[in-house]
Amino acid sequence: MGKPQDTYMMEEGKHRLEQLEDVNMELKDDNVKLGAQLERALTQIQDKEAENEVVVEMEKECATLKQNLKVLECLLDENYLVAKDKSKVMDNSKQGRGKRAGKGRWRKNVLLLKKISID
Numbered sequence: 001m002g003k004p005q006d007t008y009m010m011e012e013g014k015h016r017l018e019q020l021e022d023v024n025m026e027l028k029d030d031n032v033k034l035g036a037q038l039e040r041a042l043t044q045i046q047d048k049e050a051e052n053e054v055v056v057e058m059e060k061e062c063a064t065l066k067q068n069l070k071v072l073e074c075l076l077d078e079n080y081l082v083a084k085d086k087s088k089v090m091d092n093s094k095q096g097r098g099k100r101a102g103k104g105r106w107r108k109n110v111l112l113l114k115k116i117s118i119d
Helices: 002-094 103-118
Strands: none
Touching: none
8 A cells, every 4th residue: 555655645746846847937937027127127227317417418508508698688788778878978979068988898798798609
């Protein structure tokens, strides 16, 4: 009777080995799938990092442009006031009084505008 019991144990061992081989194959398949997902995720991360670098550069450029715009708006306002003052002076000079004003400030603004356009 020892033989049938040994045969039964052998069959149980074979059955368990087959189950473990199936589980092992499933795990290997899952591992391959997860490896592919990991590769895709790494690629996406690299793409996002590259995009982020571009965005940071664009934000810096935008900040610089905004600052230049503020400077130009101030110059425009100042030049408007100088032009307004000039027209008053011209009106006064036509009447024989007053002299030309604002010429120095205008030159300073022109030089500043040239400097900004070079940058």
